[in-house]
Amino acid sequence: MILIGERINGSFKDIGAAIKEKNKAPIQDWARKQTEAGADYLDVNLGAVSKSPEDFHWLIETACEAVPTPLSIDCNKLDLMRVALEAYRQIAGARPLVINSTTAEDSKLMPLVELAAQYDGGLIGVVMDERGSPQDIDRRVELGAKIFAVAMEAGLPPEKIFLDPIVMPLKFMQEQGKNVLEAIRQFAMISDPPPHISIGLSNAASKAEERALINRTFLVMAMTAGCDAAICNVMDAELMNAVATAELVLNKEIYSDSYLKAHRKRG
């Protein structure tokens, strides 16, 4: 399972303030904590706090200084993404990278696929386009296949392509849960080897009372369907235990009585 820590995001109050004040401590603290908790990548996102390339450069540099963990560069402005990727390669050298994200819209997909190829990064492709987010399975799979084909065409191998089926809040779009699970199952059959399948987990429990329970149950279900990556709260120990256990059942990690400890040490 590829775990992408969600916490370095300007939408969180402490990170937003840290970006404004150029205060490295909270960012580096979350970089370390998430890494220790087992994050394979750290998502970095300015949120609504800033659109400045200098701020993004500073944020990336600050995170990279603290830990050797690869980053997931998270931004929906193409120009800002371009600057951020150049900054990351200057700062972090050949460190792995995920670009978060493109959609299936041609005007986004083509340039982001090129950037992924140019900077040797993984690319998360969210299955929406100019018509918005699909509500059904077929449209999700159609857009996933399009993203996959365009990325392969540009030379990205399957292991650099992350398809995101768009998890919807259970509270407001309950009927979408099954569709997302079935879309994941079909993404896994797009090629052999398949692309990665990544979800933005916390959206599942948006505005719900039982957030942690819904998130960990949904992630186990998504893993059963074939999901192998998630942007999530890696600090949630019960979520991490559920992931470790699902990986045992799927025979991706070897059983030992102390498998939970082994999984935590992996980080």
Next chain:
Amino acid sequence: MILIGERINGSFKDIGAAIKEKNKAPIQDWARKQTEAGADYLDVNLGAVSKSPEDFHWLIETACEAVPTPLSIDCNKLDLMRVALEAYRQIAGARPLVINSTTAEDSKLMPLVELAAQYDGGLIGVVMDERGSPQDIDRRVELGAKIFAVAMEAGLPPEKIFLDPIVMPLKFMQEQGKNVLEAIRQFAMISDPPPHISIGLSNAASKAEERALINRTFLVMAMTAGCDAAICNVMDAELMNAVATAELVLNKEIYSDSYLKAHRKRG
């Protein structure tokens, strides 16, 4: 989800002693507690304590006296099963019933299917035969299809047929987890409407350290694949919460912020 409470089984010390001493209290206590926890059926099994028809009659009567919850009559001796079913119909009238269980062996399958038809009971069919428990997916599905066909032929409708893919202990047969999940998925496609798919959950965590975590993770994964019934520890509140949450995701129960309470009250 059809939940079958596993606790009234002579293999548990307190129940074994209660059967020997003809002490109703522990049995009726577990009957009430499991019913309150949400059990749809109570499994009753003499274990190794007795093979006596009188004891089975007494056990069934004792459970039926305490609660109106239907029983799952659990026994692998055909003669004993015959007596128990007759006793159950005398004692409980038209109360629903599950017969636990047949295998795919002709010498068991034919008479048990007849008994299910005669006593209007559900029938759990475990996908093993004279060659033992299958290790692969295909053989599981083959035996499941055989049980289903024989039962249908005898007039049992799909909703009375419960296929059991045989859950193996993760600790000792880790590679079987994926096979069981895929067999469940294929069972669900045997007919439309499909048969029920039932698992003996506690076997998944047999001899493991993290029993509760493994059981609830495995059950959520099995439900994702199409399992809709389980013999399990219904007294495990976290297991019940995981079931309630998975049912929300699968859109089988309607979301409310207090869905956990609603699920518990269902019992």
